[in-house]
Amino acid sequence: EKKEVQYGPVSPEKRTDPAMEKWRDNRFGQFIHWGLYAIPAGYWKGKYYKGAAEWLKSWAKVPMNEWAKLAEEFNPEQYDPEEWASMAKQMGARYVVLTTKHHEGFCLWPSQYTDFDISNTPYQKDLLKPFVEAYNKAGIDVYFYYSVLDWYHPDWRYALKSEEDKQAFERFKTFTKNQLSELIERYPSVKGFWFDGTWDASWKASGQFSYELEKHMKQLKPGLIINSRMRADEWGSRHFDSNGQMMGDYASGWERKLPTDTSVLHNDWEACMTVPENQWGYHKNWEGHVKTPTELIEMMVRCTALSGNFLLNFGPKEDGSIREEEQLLVKEIGNWMEQYGNAIYNCAYAGLEKQDWGYFTREPGSKTVNMVVCNIPVNKALRIQLPKNLFIQHYEYMGKPLSKLTLEEIGKNEYFIHLGKVKTKQPFVINIQLTSEKTDNGLYQ
Numbered sequence: 001e002k003k004e005v006q007y008g009p010v011s012p013e014k015r016t017d018p019a020m021e022k023w024r025d026n027r028f029g030q031f032i033h034w035g036l037y038a039i040p041a042g043y044w045k046g047k048y049y050k051g052a053a054e055w056l057k058s059w060a061k062v063p064m065n066e067w068a069k070l071a072e073e074f075n076p077e078q079y080d081p082e083e084w085a086s087m088a089k090q091m092g093a094r095y096v097v098l099t100t101k102h103h104e105g106f107c108l109w110p111s112q113y114t115d116f117d118i119s120n121t122p123y124q125k126d127l128l129k130p131f132v133e134a135y136n137k138a139g140i141d142v143y144f145y146y147s148v149l150d151w152y153h154p155d156w157r158y159a160l161k162s163e164e165d166k167q168a169f170e171r172f173k174t175f176t177k178n179q180l181s182e183l184i185e186r187y188p189s190v191k192g193f194w195f196d197g198t199w200d201a202s203w204k205a206s207g208q209f210s211y212e213l214e215k216h217m218k219q220l221k222p223g224l225i226i227n228s229r230m231r232a233d234e235w236g237s238r239h240f241d242s243n244g245q246m247m248g249d250y251a252s253g254w255e256r257k258l259p260t261d262t263s264v265l266h267n268d269w270e271a272c273m274t275v276p277e278n279q280w281g282y283h284k285n286w287e288g289h290v291k292t293p294t295e296l297i298e299m300m301v302r303c304t305a306l307s308g309n310f311l312l313n314f315g316p317k318e319d320g321s322i323r324e325e326e327q328l329l330v331k332e333i334g335n336w337m338e339q340y341g342n343a344i345y346n347c348a349y350a351g352l353e354k355q356d357w358g359y360f361t362r363e364p365g366s367k368t369v370n371m372v373v374c375n376i377p378v379n380k381a382l383r384i385q386l387p388k389n390l391f392i393q394h395y396e397y398m399g400k401p402l403s404k405l406t407l408e409e410i411g412k413n414e415y416f417i418h419l420g421k422v423k424t425k426q427p428f429v430i431n432i433q434l435t436s437e438k439t440d441n442g443l444y445q
């Protein structure tokens, strides 16, 4: 039965304001993990650590006073946010999420609430200001990733076991609220926050605080968009409150995994994805499978087809340059988005039965449905099953035609689109125009 929840959602479950509509229309974003961890890049004292590079301090059991010394050598001379923004634009990303502070606690901006920040490095200058300006100038919305979990701050606590823990964590919550207010005030064009590091008991015991923090941030910046991962309710339930109501503005539990059914349609949601199996910060040597542009394009299409966003991760090097593998993705995904981006941007679940050859996407309310073909059937025929009151009025390739298409009615509101001779290396798109005017030849009743 329903539980009394006082500190659950702050905003309505499906916001209809322009900021949230733009978040949905964006569909494809660039995640950027950049911090001191990019300096050791997965190696410590000559030893290779295969775990996620931004967690190296943990894997190599580095004491914080030793890890913090990395700030003394952080000097990204190749850092060129205009170049980063131009690459993101070329790739077709419509928004970006940058780590302002990861679990290590190091801040990419000069924060008045800590000395562990960019101002205490050889580089000295604020990294965020030119970043926000460059991406906004490129027409890309900027979001800030912020880790609540902070390995540097003396008042961080994993759990609240004693009175001392509670007093320390109260100071930590004030520090957190101050830093977030500072980020909104210093960079007012920020569109939202991607919270992380909120799985520990101390935060799960701070549901009321996270409720009030969300309210405070949205008062500071009306329209601000915050992910579900920021929140707990007063019972310790995260992302969704104890009655299953989503907190925050989109479900963000999809980390390195994608949904497989239409149950996600109930809320806005986003999946974030690494290029190797599990590296967010820069690692000198990626081990194992590196996802190809085609794999990542298909993941992005699957997200759009289930009305979700896809956030693809980049991990810049310590000097601010972008690795070869990621530059290839910019080029390949960018080429695809140039031709087929209209099947992604502003699109969502099409309401049609999924077929094995790929995915349907559709701009809500449009009569045009996009068929994104990822698996060409051996019989070269794409099956379409429409609801009983819909028929195909027109069909054609989006962009460059790859072959001569023909349409065959094979059942009641059921069709094959025959591809004919088609040769291609990437997914492609066929547009179909639907109509409620009967166009069948009455063969199938």
Ligand SMILES: C[C@@H]1N[C@@H](c2cn(-c3ccccc3)nn2)[C@H](O)[C@@H]1O
Binding pocket: 033, 052, 054, 055, 196, 199, 255, 272, 280
């Ligand atoms: C978005 C990603 N979230 C961070 C993360 C995930 N995890 C984690 C912690 C416990 C279990 C599974 C995953 N710890 N840190 C990663 O470091 C990266 O920032």
